[in-house]
Amino acid sequence: MALTREQIVKDIQAFIAEDRVITEEEVLKENSVDRFRKYETIHGIYTQPLPAAVVKVKDEQEVSDLLRYMNDNGINAVPRTGGSATEGGLETAVENSIVIDGSGMDEIVSIDPYDMLATVKCGVPLEVLEDKLREQGLTTGHSPQSKPLAQMGGLVATRSIGQLSTLYGGIEDMVIGLEAVFPNGEVTKIRNIPRRAAGPDIRHVIIGNEGALCYITEVTVKVFKYQPDNNRYFGYLLDDMKKGFEILREVMVQGYRPSVARLYDPEDGADHFDFSKGKCVLIFMVEGPKALAEVTGAAIEEIVSEHGPAEQVESRLIQNWFENLNWDPAKVLEERKEIKETNNIGFTTEVSGTWGVIHDIYERCIKRVREEIPHITMLGGHSSHSYMNGTNMYFVYYYDLVDIKPEEEITKYHYPINKIIVEETIKAGGSMVHHHGVGKHRTPWIKEEYGSSYYILETLKQAFDPKGIMNKGTIFPKEDK
Numbered sequence: 001m002a003l004t005r006e007q008i009v010k011d012i013q014a015f016i017a018e019d020r021v022i023t024e025e026e027v028l029k030e031n032s033v034d035r036f037r038k039y040e041t042i043h044g045i046y047t048q049p050l051p052a053a054v055v056k057v058k059d060e061q062e063v064s065d066l067l068r069y070m071n072d073n074g075i076n077a078v079p080r081t082g083g084s085a086t087e088g089g090l091e092t093a094v095e096n097s098i099v100i101d102g103s104g105m106d107e108i109v110s111i112d113p114y115d116m117l118a119t120v121k122c123g124v125p126l127e128v129l130e131d132k133l134r135e136q137g138l139t140t141g142h143s144p145q146s147k148p149l150a151q152m153g154g155l156v157a158t159r160s161i162g163q164l165s166t167l168y169g170g171i172e173d174m175v176i177g178l179e180a181v182f183p184n185g186e187v188t189k190i191r192n193i194p195r196r197a198a199g200p201d202i203r204h205v206i207i208g209n210e211g212a213l214c215y216i217t218e219v220t221v222k223v224f225k226y227q228p229d230n231n232r233y234f235g236y237l238l239d240d241m242k243k244g245f246e247i248l249r250e251v252m253v254q255g256y257r258p259s260v261a262r263l264y265d266p267e268d269g270a271d272h273f274d275f276s277k278g279k280c281v282l283i284f285m286v287e288g289p290k291a292l293a294e295v296t297g298a299a300i301e302e303i304v305s306e307h308g309p310a311e312q313v314e315s316r317l318i319q320n321w322f323e324n325l326n327w328d329p330a331k332v333l334e335e336r337k338e339i340k341e342t343n344n345i346g347f348t349t350e351v352s353g354t355w356g357v358i359h360d361i362y363e364r365c366i367k368r369v370r371e372e373i374p375h376i377t378m379l380g381g382h383s384s385h386s387y388m389n390g391t392n393m394y395f396v397y398y399y400d401l402v403d404i405k406p407e408e409e410i411t412k413y414h415y416p417i418n419k420i421i422v423e424e425t426i427k428a429g430g431s432m433v434h435h436h437g438v439g440k441h442r443t444p445w446i447k448e449e450y451g452s453s454y455y456i457l458e459t460l461k462q463a464f465d466p467k468g469i470m471n472k473g474t475i476f477p478k479e480d481k
């Protein structure tokens with residue numbers, strides 16, 4: 001028979017200090033959701049089953065003891081660190097879940113400027129690590145817009161990516177070693193090695209698991225030299241997205257690696273830049289050793305000029321935009337206030353595709369959302385992470401909420417928009433999720449996303465979480481284990 005919430009709390013308090021097993025209703029409410037449900041929560045409505053407790057763990061041994069107890073008793077675990085998730089990964093989808101909050105595990109274990117490694121516990125905020133590294137002339141190279149909000153465990157668990165990804169890569173390119181705890185209590189450590197060929201790369205079982213396979217307790221990332229004096233910014237106004245994608249592709253396939261390479265469509269451009277004049281905005285930033293930055297900058301200018309007329313934007317405007325891009329807690333509060341006042345809300349859906357399909361994905365999604373969804377007040381998007389073989393598309397959309405109850409926002413607007421973007425992307429051969437994770441709300445398409453390789457993904461779940469206690473409904477649809 002399932003344990004009562006009171007019994008679960010009492011049992012956990014027997015091995016974890018009482019003041020770190022939190023049962024206050026307000027805390028439970030806040031920990032039952034993430035930003036996917038921001039409209040409901042702004043109105044004080046919480047539709048997910050409240051967890052039995054939020055447990056603030058202090059080390060890997062506690063995580064191990066807790067997970068073993070939960071596994072033995074069939075209790076759902078929702079791992080959490082920075083709480084900036086956007087796709088429902090933090091929703092407590094079943095009764096009497098326990099939220100395992102690792103934000104107190106915030107020790108920077110070591111910074112090694114010779115082997116160029118930094119080891120941190122899962123609750124270290126990225127911004128804290130980055131500031132510490134910069135004091136020593138180093139950087140993580142990781143700069144997601146959520147840098148002031150997110151913590152290292154969550155960043156690794158979601159396969160996050162930063163604005164400088166074209167040079168430094170996504171988090172998967174940065175992680176060297178890891179420690180993670182599995183539901184049976186097994187604490188596993190993957191050593192810090194520059195590369196090895198001793199079988200498959202098991203780091204990738206952990207990176208991107210979204211708390212659905214294991215709990216990440218420690219991360220080692222590579223670090224880079226921080227050389228901001230060499231940064232250069234470039235901006236151009238273009239007439240159409242097709243030309244922008246062609247320029248991005250050319251820069252990539254010729255082998256240049258700017259840190260930032262971005263292309264905004266006119267609507268999204270107008271939202272970000274007061275100089276956009278209703279055109280597409282193409283942006284590059286180059287950095288690194290001076291000579292490399294200069295060569296990369298010169299090559300970008302040449303490639304752009306070969307693609308016909310493009311109005312150049314003053315570089316200080318691009319620099320100024322870049323330096324004010326990130327979201328901190330104050331901006332989150334400001335957004336909530338604005339939504340409440342205006343009843344207008346914005347979300348994003350990010351996908352990816354090869355160069356051959358990305359423009360079609362962009363056009364089809366925009367056309368269908370415009371035709372099929374009511375009350376849209378802004379619809380646009382940008383490409384922000386490019387690769388040799390393709391790029392991503394980050395769709396941005398705002399709508400007025402007309403004649404609905406707060407809890408209907410998701411079904412009337414957000415789901416139908418997500419559905420169009422995901423369907424069109426998968427149909428064209430792209431991926432339905434570029435960097436926010438699957439969370440709980442893109443699971444209906446997970447089998448289509450993977451095709452025959454879903455066998456591999458599903459087998460990981462069966463092997464590592466046979467009782468299905470890890471973050472039920474995340475990555476894997478709720479009815480499956």
Ligand SMILES: Cc1cc2nc3c(=O)[nH]c(=O)nc-3n(C[C@H](O)[C@H](O)[C@H](O)COP(=O)(O)OP(=O)(O)OC[C@H]3O[C@@H](n4cnc5c(N)ncnc54)[C@H](O)[C@@H]3O)c2cc1C
Pocket residue numbers: 034035078079080081082083084085086088089090102122143144145146149150151152153154155156157158159160161162163209210211212214215216217327435436437439471474
């Ligand atoms: C304003 C804003 C801007 C954003 N910009 C970006 C961006 O530029 N790039 C980007 O990639 N993302 C971005 N995001 C999304 C989000 O910040 C990232 O997904 C981030 O990686 C989440 O980190 P977190 O510490 O907040 O994790 P949480 O929100 O706490 O958790 C995220 C997911 O990881 C799981 N998880 C958390 N901790 C652990 C752990 N220790 N072990 C196992 N699983 C765990 C959770 O269960 C959940 O599924 C943005 C979000 C916001 C709100």
